[in-house]
Amino acid sequence: MRLIESRTTFVLTYTALAILLLITLFPIALLVLNSLKPATQIVQSPLAWPETYRWDNFVRAWNDARFGTTMLNSAMLAAMTIVLVCSTGSLTAYVLARRKIKSWKIVTFYLLATTTAPIQLFLFPLYFGFAKLGLINNVFAVSLIYTAIYSPFAVMLLRTYFLAVPKELEEAALIDGATHWQVFSKVMLPIVSPGILTVALIIGLYSWNEFLIATTFLQRTDRLTAVVSFFLLSGQYTSDWGEIMAAALIIVLPVIVLFVALQRRFIEGMAGGSVKG
Amino acid sequence: MHRLYLIPTLLINVVIIFIPAALTIALAFCRWDGIGTPVFIGLANFRQLFADRVFWMALGNNIIWTAIFLTVPIAMGLLAATMMLIARRGSAFFQVIYFLPMVIATAITARVWQGMIYSPLTGIAGLVTRAGFPVPNPLTQPSTALYGIAVVDLWHWWGFLCVIFFAALRQVPQEQIEAARIEGASFWQMLRYVLLPGIRPTITLMMIMTIIWSFLVFDFVYILTQGGPAFSSEVLSTLAYRSAFYDLAVGKAAAVAVVISLFGLATTAFYIRLQAKEFDQ
Numbered sequence: 140m141r142l143i144e145s146r147t148t149f150v151l152t153y154t155a156l157a158i159l160l161l162i163t164l165f166p167i168a169l170l171v172l173n174s175l176k177p178a179t180q181i182v183q184s185p186l187a188w189p190e191t192y193r194w195d196n197f198v199r200a201w202n203d204a205r206f207g208t209t210m211l212n213s214a215m216l217a218a219m220t221i222v223l224v225c226s227t228g229s230l231t232a233y234v235l236a237r238r239k240i241k242s243w244k245i246v247t248f249y250l251l252a253t254t255t256a257p258i259q260l261f262l263f264p265l266y267f268g269f270a271k272l273g274l275i276n277n278v279f280a281v282s283l284i285y286t287a288i289y290s291p292f293a294v295m296l297l298r299t300y301f302l303a304v305p306k307e308l309e310e311a312a313l314i315d316g317a318t319h320w321q322v323f324s325k326v327m328l329p330i331v332s333p334g335i336l337t338v339a340l341i342i343g344l345y346s347w348n349e350f351l352i353a354t355t356f357l358q359r360t361d362r363l364t365a366v367v368s369f370f371l372l373s374g375q376y377t378s379d380w381g382e383i384m385a386a387a388l389i390i391v392l393p394v395i396v397l398f399v400a401l402q403r404r405f406i407e408g409m410a411g412g413s414v415k416g
Numbered sequence: 417m418h419r420l421y422l423i424p425t426l427l428i429n430v431v432i433i434f435i436p437a438a439l440t441i442a443l444a445f446c447r448w449d450g451i452g453t454p455v456f457i458g459l460a461n462f463r464q465l466f467a468d469r470v471f472w473m474a475l476g477n478n479i480i481w482t483a484i485f486l487t488v489p490i491a492m493g494l495l496a497a498t499m500m501l502i503a504r505r506g507s508a509f510f511q512v513i514y515f516l517p518m519v520i521a522t523a524i525t526a527r528v529w530q531g532m533i534y535s536p537l538t539g540i541a542g543l544v545t546r547a548g549f550p551v552p553n554p555l556t557q558p559s560t561a562l563y564g565i566a567v568v569d570l571w572h573w574w575g576f577l578c579v580i581f582f583a584a585l586r587q588v589p590q591e592q593i594e595a596a597r598i599e600g601a602s603f604w605q606m607l608r609y610v611l612l613p614g615i616r617p618t619i620t621l622m623m624i625m626t627i628i629w630s631f632l633v634f635d636f637v638y639i640l641t642q643g644g645p646a647f648s649s650e651v652l653s654t655l656a657y658r659s660a661f662y663d664l665a666v667g668k669a670a671a672v673a674v675v676i677s678l679f680g681l682a683t684t685a686f687y688i689r690l691q692a693k694e695f696d697q
Binding site: 155162167169173182223233255267283284288290370383402 | 542571
């Protein structure tokens with residue numbers, strides 16, 4: 140659609156949009172700028188340009204936050220969650236989109252209801268139960284929790300992709316003698332693969348950034364995720380903010396690069412999934 | 417046959433969410449330290465809670481939080497989305513930047529604001545103070561701590577709403593807008609009588625989700641103030657978390673969790689009734 144307005148409206152509009160842009164970018168700019176500065180210069184002014192570029196901030200951040208280990212933990216956690224959510228979610232989404240079972244309505248409603256449940260409603264018995272079973276500090280166990288929490292979102296998003304596939308395609312394959320499983324895995328899955336990629340990206344992002352579950356269930360130093368490790372590093376009393384911002388940039392940079400490169404998938408997936416859900 | 421396809425999702429969901437949730441509801445009526453055997457104590461947890469000043473402060477803070485997030489980010493998002501509709505050129509670019517804070521981990525966003533903006537030593541607040549305009553750190557004052565946290569969450573959140581509203585606004589039928597323009601509607605009239613009614617279902621849904629999410633808010637409060645100073649920024653979710661893991665009063669924590677869930681449940685029920693009503697019309 141198009142609104143044609145007067146010149147003044149245009150100028151006002153762009154000014155307001157630019158101000159919002161600056162507000163959004165300002166804290167991010169502070170993050171990048173101060174990651175390069177020595178702590179002493181940050182105390183003088185967080186706004187000043189670096190007098191000397193302290194690239195060693197990144198080396199110290201990498202070592203102190205033990206990113207060699209913790210980033211690997213985060214990556215493994217994200218990868219396991221992506222595989223679990225995409226495989227189990229696409230099965231469920233297919234059945235619910237095609238109404239393959241009579242109780243599709245009840246199942247859909249149940250999954251939607253769990254998205255509005257507060258984490259605290261199941262966190263405490265889950266924690267003490269996992270503790271009894273020796274599953275604390277177990278990355279796979281945490282990926283199962285993420286799968287339970289993120290699956291309803293993934294199912295609702297994938298459902299819309301399955302709905303867009305013409306029914307005739309499925310019927311033709313069945314007439315040609317394909318089994319139900321072949322119809323799903325050989326016909327449907329390849330068609331909805333863009334949807335699965337979108338879900339994988341968003342689930343990866345959520346698990347990479349997640350804090351509450353990770354800080355509760357992964358506490359041993361060699362099992363921490365990158366974000367929790369950053370949280371602990373920045374919580375120490377005598378803190379060098381140059382180093383802390385460098386650590387923040389190390390975690391955020393891959394995310395921002397991926398987001399900018401694949402912005403449409405991220406935005407449509409995150410915004411679409413929550414609206415249509 | 418197709419029923420089997422649902423088993424993985426449902427099995428994980430039931431084991432991780434449904435059974436523990438049912439146990440939480442049961443625990444709300446018990447005294448339990450997380451290790452021994454739970455002891456049934458009836459409504460004592462709730463009675464204790466209702467007599468607890470901190471519980472009412474936390475509940476009050478959740479309500480303030482809901483009020484802030486029902487107004488400020490929704491107004492900002494609607495206004496920016498409408499302006500992006502006018503601007504057209506560059507709207508894709510604005511959209512990406514406004515959305516950017518959503519992909520940054522909450523722990524990082526919190527620390528950047530804490531250290532680089534609010535800190536009297538290393539932040540903008542300190543810089544302004546040294547220039548002769550004293551600005552106290554909002555996170556360390558009982559009267560402002562909650563609002564200091566809310567600003568951080570607003571920064572992180574409003575762009576998401578903006579993007580959703582922008583997507584909805586683009587779906588408003590062209591004919592309605594044309595008709596309004598032929599009638600000579602001004603910008604505000606267009607907004608009031610064409611655009612806002614056109615995306616009302618989206619606004620309603622976002623308001624409902626805002627209420628539900630406002631009772632779940634945890635990360636920013638826990639990282640920035642841990643509910644302090646003197647419980648002034650405590651919310652129900654941090655109260656529950658601390659009760660369970662710091663005081664080992666799991667029964668009390670479960671009772672708080674049940675209270676949070678009741679608010680979510682009431683909101684959802686209200687939404688379903690609203691939907692049904694609109695369906696009847």
